[in-house]
Amino acid sequence: MPQTAAIEVRNLRFRWRRELPEVLHIKALEVARGERIFIRGASGSGKSTLLALLAGVNLPSGGDVEVLGETVNRLSSARRDHFRSDHIGFIFQLFNLIPYLSVLDNVTLPCRFSRRRKEKATLSGNTLHDEAMRLLAHLDLADDDLIHRPVTELSVGQQQRVATARALIGAPEILIADEPTSALDSDMRQAFLRLLFQECEETGSTLLFVSHDRQLEVLFEQHIALDEINELAQEGV
Amino acid sequence: MAIFSLAFKSLLNRRFTASLVLLSIALSVSLLLGVERLRVESRNSFANTISATDLVVGARSGAINLLLYSVFRIGDATNNISWKSYEELSRHPLVDWTIPISLGDSHRGYRVMGTDQGYFQHYKYAQKRSLTFHQGQPFEKVYQAVLGHEVARKLGYRLGQDIIIAHGAGKTSFTLHDDKPFRVVGILNATGTPVDRTVHVPLQGIEAIHADWFAGRQVRGLTISADEALERDLTPKAITAFLVGLKSRIATFQVQREINDYRKEPLLAVLPGVALQQLWDLIAVAENALLIITVLVVAVGLIGILTVMLASLNERRREMAILRSVGARPGHILLLVTGESLLLSLIGIALGLLLLYAGLMLAQSYIEAHYGLHLPIGLPSFREWQILGLVGTSAVVIGLIPGYRAYRYSLADGMSIRI
Numbered sequence: 079m080p081q082t083a084a085i086e087v088r089n090l091r092f093r094w095r096r097e098l099p100e101v102l103h104i105k106a107l108e109v110a111r112g113e114r115i116f117i118r119g120a121s122g123s124g125k126s127t128l129l130a131l132l133a134g135v136n137l138p139s140g141g142d143v144e145v146l147g148e149t150v151n152r153l154s155s156a157r158r159d160h161f162r163s164d165h166i167g168f169i170f171q172l173f174n175l176i177p178y179l180s181v182l183d184n185v186t187l188p189c190r191f192s193r194r195r196k197e198k199a200t201l202s203g204n205t206l207h208d209e210a211m212r213l214l215a216h217l218d219l220a221d222d223d224l225i226h227r228p229v230t231e232l233s234v235g236q237q238q239r240v241a242t243a244r245a246l247i248g249a250p251e252i253l254i255a256d257e258p259t260s261a262l263d264s265d266m267r268q269a270f271l272r273l274l275f276q277e278c279e280e281t282g283s284t285l286l287f288v289s290h291d292r293q294l295e296v297l298f299e300q301h302i303a304l305d306e307i308n309e310l311a312q313e314g315v
Numbered sequence: 316m317a318i319f320s321l322a323f324k325s326l327l328n329r330r331f332t333a334s335l336v337l338l339s340i341a342l343s344v345s346l347l348l349g350v351e352r353l354r355v356e357s358r359n360s361f362a363n364t365i366s367a368t369d370l371v372v373g374a375r376s377g378a379i380n381l382l383l384y385s386v387f388r389i390g391d392a393t394n395n396i397s398w399k400s401y402e403e404l405s406r407h408p409l410v411d412w413t414i415p416i417s418l419g420d421s422h423r424g425y426r427v428m429g430t431d432q433g434y435f436q437h438y439k440y441a442q443k444r445s446l447t448f449h450q451g452q453p454f455e456k457v458y459q460a461v462l463g464h465e466v467a468r469k470l471g472y473r474l475g476q477d478i479i480i481a482h483g484a485g486k487t488s489f490t491l492h493d494d495k496p497f498r499v500v501g502i503l504n505a506t507g508t509p510v511d512r513t514v515h516v517p518l519q520g521i522e523a524i525h526a527d528w529f530a531g532r533q534v535r536g537l538t539i540s541a542d543e544a545l546e547r548d549l550t551p552k553a554i555t556a557f558l559v560g561l562k563s564r565i566a567t568f569q570v571q572r573e574i575n576d577y578r579k580e581p582l583l584a585v586l587p588g589v590a591l592q593q594l595w596d597l598i599a600v601a602e603n604a605l606l607i608i609t610v611l612v613v614a615v616g617l618i619g620i621l622t623v624m625l626a627s628l629n630e631r632r633r634e635m636a637i638l639r640s641v642g643a644r645p646g647h648i649l650l651l652v653t654g655e656s657l658l659l660s661l662i663g664i665a666l667g668l669l670l671l672y673a674g675l676m677l678a679q680s681y682i683e684a685h686y687g688l689h690l691p692i693g694l695p696s697f698r699e700w701q702i703l704g705l706v707g708t709s710a711v712v713i714g715l716i717p718g719y720r721a722y723r724y725s726l727a728d729g730m731s732i733r734i
Contacts, residue, residue: 135639135729156644163642168730176634178328179321190317191642244641 082147084252084284085109085132091140092127100139102127103309107302111251114278114285116295119304125288128304129256132286133166134158146251163192167245167283171257172234174241181225181232185210185243188250195248213243217273234261235270242274249281256288264293271297318647322654325634329627333659336619340663343616344706345670347609348699352671354602355698356690358595361387364508365558365587367439369567372396372404372574373556375581379597382590385416385556388426388509392418395553400580405557407573409566412437414558417521417551420480420492425466427480427514429521429551435461437560440508450474451501457519457545461501465511472499478514480524492524495541507689519549559584613706616663617713620656624717628652632724640730649715649722656714657707664703668695 087107093100102124109115119125130136131143134150135158143150146165150158167188175184186206189196199209214220217239229237238258245253255274259267271294278285287298295301326333365371365386373381374394383389405413414437417429435446435453451474454461462472472478477496497516505511523544539547561570567586574584635648643651675692683689695703 130729133640133730156646159639159642159644162640168640170637170640173633174637176321176637178325183324187638188641190321191647 081111083108083144084111084113084146085286086144087132087141088144089141090131090138090143092124092131092136093139100310102131104128104141104307105309107307109284109286109300111284112282113300114275114298115287115300115302116298117286117288117302117304118290118292118295119288120290123304124308124310125304126256128308129254129286129288132254133162133168135162160192163188164194165250166252166254167247167250169238169241169245169253169255169258172261173237174244175229175232175237177228177230179229181214181219181227181229181240182207182210184229184240185213185247187244189248192248195250197248199248210243210247213246213277214240216277217243219243235266238262238270239273242270242277246277246281246283249283251283252286253278253283254286254288257290258287259289259291259294267291267294318650319654319658322651322658325651326655326658329623332623332627336616336623336659337663337666339619340613340616340660341666341670343609343613344664344667344703345674347613347702347706348667348671348695349674350605350609351699351702352675352690353688354606355696357688360507360688361591361594363441364510365439366441367437367443367560368558368587369561369564370559370571370574370584371556371587371590372559372582372584375583378583378585378590379594381556381583381585382587382594384418385558386509386587388418388428388513392555395555396557396582397553397580398551400577400582401554401557403579404559404574404577407570409561409563409570410559411562412560414438415518415551415554416556416558417518417554419555420482420521420524422466422478422480422514423470425463425512425514426509427516427521429516429518429554431518434515438510438558440506440510444506446506446510447504449502449504451499454500454515454517454520457517457523457549458495458497458541459500459517459520460497461503461515462499463509463511463513463515464503464505466514467499467502472502474499474502480514480516494538495520495524495544518551518554522549522551523547613709617660617706617709620659620710621713621716623659624652624656624714625720628717628721628724631721632728635721635725636728636730639725639728643725645722645725648725649718651718652721653711653714653718656717657711660707660710660714664706668703 085108087104090102090104091100092102117125127136131138132145134153137151145161148161150161153161176187179187189199189206196206199206204212211220214225219225219236219239224232224236229240232240238261241258259270262270274285371382371385373385373392374396376393380390380393384392401413401415404410412433414434415430418426420427432453439445449464451461460478466472476499478499479496480492482490482492497520503510523541526544526547527539559570561567571584571586574582638648672692675690679690679692
């Protein structure tokens with residue numbers, strides 16, 4: 079059985095509501111498994127919309143979104159939520175963490191919703207706690223004092239790394255990072271990306287990195303400019 | 316279950332507002348249960364005071380009034396019954412026994428009741444339980460007294476002690492029958508009824524201490540010593556009321572009618588159960604008003620939950636989006652927010668119960684001493700559980716409001732984080 083692509087988008091169209099104009103139209107987009115891809119898009123180019131479509135949170139008004147061979151938009155909403163928690167890890171721009179959970183609880187959060195990721199996380203015989211600690215250690219966060227602090231007291235950089243550990247736990251096939259570095263200074267950006275790449279390589283995850291920061295673009299082997307593939311963004315220019 | 320541990324941690328994070336809400340729920344629940352318990356226990360205590368008595372007879376007044384002053388020692392008689400009528404009626408062929416009751420004097424705030432030995436034999440309370448003696452025996456002589464359990468306990472009286480009876484029923488009386496002391500010959504066991512707070516003396520004793528009295532006043536210059544009084548005819552001229560036991564309960568209405576139609580004197584005979592029911596009907600209005608108020612107080616507490624949950628919702632949209640991104644379904648969000656309301660109310664209810672029992676323990680002896688009402692500290696009754704269930708259910712229903720809003724938000728927002 080041939081390995082399906084990580085992401086395959088065909089003739090994707092989206093509008094927020096029936097009476098509103100379309101905001102997104104992508105004829106084709108394909109991301110192979112294990113790739114690290116940089117998606118460049120200025121704000122308003124439909125970045126968040128595309129990510130929500132890939133994640134199955136929003137449904138396309140036309141076309142199909144295939145993730146890991148599964149046509150996401152044909153699944154029931156419960157199955158979509160399940161699919162997302164099983165296969166996709168997310169890192170957002172800022173404030174990624176649930177304020178009332180500890181660092182460890184934040185990291186293991188996806189395992190509360192996905193049995194598959196919980197099983198994968200504990201595959202090596204580790205407890206969930208051990209696995210979270212292992213990931214945190216890889217991200218230079220295993221400091222005992224640090225992980226017992228309320229997450230709201232962590233620095234932005236630390237918060238983003240905790241969010242990364244959370245996105246990585248249970249080795250989801252796809253990692254979507256939406257401007258994860260925009261709140262970091264440039265030194266930390268490099269360090270953060272190095273860690274991110276390293277972890278993706280280890281888990282074999284496909285990385286979708288969305289940013290408008292062209293300086294980072296060179297670090298990626300694949301680039302997509304969203305306003306080039308989004309027909310509607312071009313028309314709007 | 317994962318969601319409920321999240322809900323719990325989320326509440327813990329907002330422990331200050333959460334504890335304020337908890338406090339209001341706990342207070343309102345304990346108030347509701349406290350009122351309910353008072354209502355039930357006061358009814359029980361009333362209903363347990365008299366048993367196996369078929370009729371209560373007194374001068375014509377109201378049924379409730381008669382029952383209150385003759386059995387519960389609340390209020391005063393409007394008029395007396397002549398001894399002749401009493402004697403005649405007690406010889407009625409359908410009457411099995413009668414207990415005469417003569418009230419009007421007191422001892423240090425406790426009512427003194429004149430009666431005869433039949434009282435110790437026939438009077439029954441609760442589930443047809445007879446009076447039993449803690450110490451001593453029934454009175455036999457004129458200047459002897461049998462104390463209710465509380466009287467003896469509170470005043471520290473023992474057998475053989477002499478007590479002075481005061482004129483009138485007030486707590487402090489200026490006229491004492493101090494020339495004719497009564498000797499304590501018996502102390503009754505506790506009954507949980509007004510009997511515990513009564514000093515029982517023979518009818519002749521009541522007559523004797525009033526031998527030198529006329530029309531409610533001591534006759535000036537006339538003094539009759541205790542011994543001199545014994546020489547006189549101590550048959551009472553009047554009594555306050557009497558209790559009747561019939562040979563057959565079937566005859567109750569017949570005898571009642573005969574007494575109510577008694578030609579020589581206007582009398583009133585009531586069935587204790589019927590009079591109690593009338594009393595309930597009367598106080599049901601006040602009870603219902605109280606119940607409505609306490610229910611409203613609980614409603615206010617629940618609205619407090621609603622307010623806190625709704626107020627926090629907007630600032631929690633980010634949290635909802637994060638949860639959605641890690642795989643939470645909108646249903647999970649609904650469950651999370653509703654679960655928080657449920658947790659708040661459950662903990663509030665538990666605290667309310669705790670508060671109720673703490674309050675009961677603190678107030679028990681005070682209420683018993685001042686109102687003669689014994690509040691047992693038992694497990695919640697079935698009805699109380701029902702009330703608690705109702706509060707919990709209302710909390711869930713109310714919690715569904717913010718829950719549903721969060722659900723709508725999470726559907727609309729998806730993973731996009733709005734600040």
